[in-house]
Amino acid sequence: MSTLYSPNCSFSVNDSRLATSFSISSSESQDSQQRITVSSLPKRFHRQNLYLHSPRNQRRNAVRMEKGEVAATASFPANETPMTRFKDELLKIKSSEECKDVAGFDNEESAVTITVVGASGDLAKKKIFPALFHLYYEDCLPKHFTVFGYARSKMTDEEFRNMVSKTLTCRIDKRENCSEKMDEFLRRCFYHSGQYDSEENFVELDKKLREQEGGRISNRLYYLSIPPNIFIDAVRCASSSASSVNGWTRVIVEKPFGRDSESSAALTRGLKQYLEEDQIFRIDHYLGKELVENLSVLRFSNLIFEPLWSRQYIRNVQLIFSEDFGTEGRGGYFDHYGIIRDILQNHLLQILAIFAMETPVSLKAEDIRNEKVKVLRSMKPLLLENVAIGQYKSHTRGGITYPAYTDDKTVPKGSRTPTFAAAALFIDNARWDGVPFLMKAGKALHTKRAEIRVQFRHVPGNLYNKSFGTDLDQATNELVIRLQPDEAIYLKINNKVPGLGMRLDNSHLNLHYAARYSKEIPDAYERLLLDAIEGERRLFIRSDELDVAWELFTPVLKEMEEKKIIPEYYPYGSRGPVGAHYLAAKYNLRWGDMYV
């Protein structure tokens, strides 16, 4: 049960899983507070707690349900987005200014259509349709929503539904009526075949969208899941021939957003010919990952972390991404970009910005994005001497031969495109002066993992140095935020080994998500799609963020290409090139993942 509603309204909650229904209403009072009222709660929930949680000022209100009628009332500032929590289920309550954006979630008068442009492609099948289905399953989609696939491939609605159905899964915690839900979802899916640059074809699409909208206020979300060279054509046609006339039109744009400052600026100019900035949702799916979302919570809502979050206590920060498979199937795309553009310039830099930004004025999108831009603008341009690159070569292990990057038929022979890169970046501000931010990303490595490692300084005058021997690295505290797989946050601390002697070891205080939370972690695309539908821009990249991200990387990328730097070859399935270790050693550091 995850339902959205607006202030000054009331609605009923019908939850088949809790087998209950009750109603919630909110109203704005004279003192500019929202009063949330829950009523008609079934008897079996009486004398249980309803939690009202205010994210902005961390206020939490537990209200005990005494009666079925007008069971609980609580107040919140009118401009906040409190969450109510009951029986582990979240009900998100929108603040008044977002009211118009969420038109369509709970009322009869408006409809939302989500058109996946490039619906026959890999990303649509792998991520977008499954995410939409999960949102539907969780009752997160508006009452009148429709999914449209658009691509050149010829398909009937039935064939499209059949294709989509093969991509859908019931979650591992298999709840009942999943196949029923799938059928319901598929009945809301339609397809239109057309060219990406044909206004005529988009006019036909518009006609079909109108049919589904049935005269309601039309809200349209386009997801550009196509190669970037056709983004502008598709946006031109969608905006001129198939945009909403009385609601909103938004466009999710997938990376790559260009391959350097110039091409990125050209793409932005092209998009802005047809769209306002607030209609453009540039997606970086790493921002939708649960533990990236949690990064600010961890830092800003725990007194024990924020005071340590600076050069005074932190020796270095490591952002590590590794995949245990190569570019198989995507070599053609990848060769034009390489790992620096594919992972470092976007996913890892975005994490760095959230990690290192100053406290935003509020949790509003613009306040957060302003802080991210500020910290990115404080960064020193990346220097070639602070970069190590590699490319995977063929390797035989256990009788199996794994291919080299250049064995891929879509990769040009002799390509120098890096499939691995490590970099040391610096932020030139008072908080982070001199602290290396090490990044490392690679394909075809020994493991699949993404993590943030915060290595703290050595304890000054440590009384127990002797107990550790000479390995001070092992003795320092490290906070590890494992984004995937097997999400966890653990803090490496020094601890006395129980016994009569005085032996110390390095142990983990471990918040292991699978053990702590029974609820499954939603896929990043679910969160981001829902945010785009809601008009929440916090996790999307603003154009000035993108500009500064490219400013940091473009000079070094150009220099590498001009100087034709040859990557260091590393075997498929290994830990990557030794160049990465030399780079860390230059700053007297070691990669934290060496020990795992």
Ligand SMILES: NC(=O)C1=CN([C@@H]2O[C@H](COP(=O)(O)OP(=O)(O)OC[C@H]3O[C@@H](n4cnc5c(N)ncnc54)[C@H](OP(=O)(O)O)[C@@H]3O)[C@@H](O)[C@H]2O)C=CC1
């Ligand atoms: N796949 C992934 O894991 C990721 C993808 N992305 C980005 O998402 C977008 C979509 O990716 P993906 O699904 O892999 O892309 P695909 O290569 O699968 O292309 C998607 C669809 O676009 C159409 N298409 C492909 N090439 C051309 C072309 N040259 N001219 C016109 N139409 C074409 C095809 O549909 P049809 O022929 O039916 O028109 C195809 O099914 C890209 O921008 C990609 O960079 C980003 C992150 C991860």
Ligand SMILES: O=C1O[C@H](COP(=O)(O)O)[C@@H](O)[C@H](O)[C@H]1O
């Ligand atoms: O954007 C990209 O991300 C994927 C990795 O995403 P993940 O969520 O599976 O970690 C990467 O494989 C791809 O090369 C890149 O374009």
